[in-house]
Amino acid sequence: MRVYIHGRGLAGSWLAYELHRRGVEVLVFDPHPAENASRVAAGLINPTTGSRPKSTWRSEVLLPFAREAYGAIEREIGASVWTPRVIRRVFLTEKDATLWSLADQRGVGVQWTPLKESAVDGVSLPYGGVEYAGATVNTNALIDGIGALLERDGCLAADTLRAADADVNVWCHGWRAASDARWSWLPFQPVKGEILDAVIDGPPLNAVYIRGIWIVPSSEQHIRIGSTHDWDDLTEQPTDHGRRTLVEKARVILGREVHVTGQRAGIRPAARSKRPYIGLHPEDPSQAIINGLGAKGSLWAPWAARQLADLLLEGKPVDNEVDVQQWWNV
Ligand SMILES: Cc1cc2nc3c(=O)[nH]c(=O)nc-3n(C[C@H](O)[C@H](O)[C@H](O)COP(=O)(O)OP(=O)(O)OC[C@H]3O[C@@H](n4cnc5c(N)ncnc54)[C@H](O)[C@@H]3O)c2cc1C
Structure with missing residues (x-):
């Protein structure tokens, strides 16, 4: 064939x-x-979706499938592409904390551990948070x-x-x-997304941080911040608005300044379903x-x-x- x-x-x-x-x-x-x-x-491979305790569609099957597939391809191409990550979901309100503390982990299909500290990696957790296993792929x-x-x-x-x-x-x-x-x-629904490369002061991050946006450490003080969602502007050009939105949200999560070193945009081929x-x-x-x-x-x-x-x-x-x-x- x-x-x-x-x-x-x-x-x-x-x-x-x-x-x-x-x-x-x-x-x-x-x-x-x-x-x-x-x-x-x-x-980023995140087994949960949205801000509520909800698993990503079929993650209980697709996550082990992906882990095995990426392992096999790494051996084939001789490059490392899969990095296991701890994902920390930061609560920004009391309501977040209540939603997650009442959720049944087995029912949701994701195993998480509550974060009891008041701060981790210099990130303050006034309402707590949870952490669970995920990964990133070097696409x-x-x-x-x-x-x-x-x-x-x-x-x-x-x-x-x-x-x-x-x-x-x-x-x-x-x-x-x-x-x-x-x-x-x-039924397509393409969505533009923007993402930043940035440098932070203070303690390096040892996990991915999530709350509305995600912050992925790439090396020492370097992080990637993403991503925005725009259904109207389907150009692949980065925008000032996208940059400001991500910087402001990252500042709220990290509680410190982020210095942008790069910005990119792309269109996700999303399905209505x-x-x-x-x-x-x-x-x-x-x-x-x-x-x-x-x-x-x-x-x-x-x-x-x-x-x-x-x-x-x-x-x-x-x-x-x-x-x-x-x-x-x-
Ligand atoms: C900012 C941003 C952040 C994202 N973050 C994540 C993330 O953290 N985790 C995650 O899992 N996903 C993420 N995604 C989504 C992920 O990128 C997409 O799901 C995935 O890349 C889609 O892959 P694709 O091959 O379908 O499309 P694409 O990667 O867009 O590839 C399509 C290719 O087809 C080519 N093409 C177009 N027309 C033709 C033609 N007529 N003939 C031949 N070739 C053609 C194009 O040149 C292009 O190279 C993100 C997306 C964006 C934009």
Whole structure:
């Protein structure tokens, strides 16, 4: 089987790797492989979502799946991409503290430990907080590592691929799918996000801090702060407003100054259903898609790639919560 993959962010990279290792003839093309949401992302894998005690969709299955998949790919590409992290959720109000103290950990499906100290890493915790296990993925190392492997084996195309030459074309083109007539019937909701690189004074952070935004330590005094959500401005340009918003929120959490050293923006390919979109086009099974990775690309991409590869190679149906067929003619 010959498969053409259009797009080389997290979705296209993972799919190319999955099909290539299973012996499929793969060719990948991306006109701008260095500029996409995947390369802007901080790669945070957080098993909870929102400010309430709620687990991320299927995190009990997808987190162990991702841990194993990233471990295997690290051995394959010879680069470290997965870093286990302690995530500390800081409460900013009494209500936060009550919500989390009343929640049943087993019911939520995430194990956390209450933070009893009044401050940690110099971050004051007037209402307390909780900590639990998560991870970050170095998305650039991952995409570059898979890219090198594909290039070595002649699987990277230098020019646009002629769809008619492949048995299957898989579209992994991120938020641009929303304006592609072939796929625009899927309910997309692209969201711009901005992220800052910054330096802090005072004690270094030994964990990821979360409250509305996230703060990920990268080295000693260096941190990344993200991210904003804008549904109206779908340009990939950083803005003053985005920068101010993130700096102000980070100051509230950290209780100290942050000095911005860099700023980037990207568009998340988000789905209204808040689930990935995976599967074959209902009218043309030679066209397939992986999209809708939203804010969870690092967690969802390896699983999404396995789902589509199993469908293409073994005829195994895609999980019906994510199969694109359910959105046709809705
Ligand atoms: C600021 C920000 C922070 C984020 N933080 C996190 C995070 O901490 N954790 C997390 O899990 N996720 C995060 N995300 C989300 C994550 O980045 C996305 O879920 C993921 O990158 C989507 O991957 P993708 O491959 O679908 O799309 P993309 O990464 O956008 O890749 C799509 C690619 O397709 C190419 N393309 C477009 N049209 C065509 C075409 N016609 N032919 C060929 N190629 C084409 C583009 O050039 C692009 O390279 C963040 C996103 C942003 C913007």
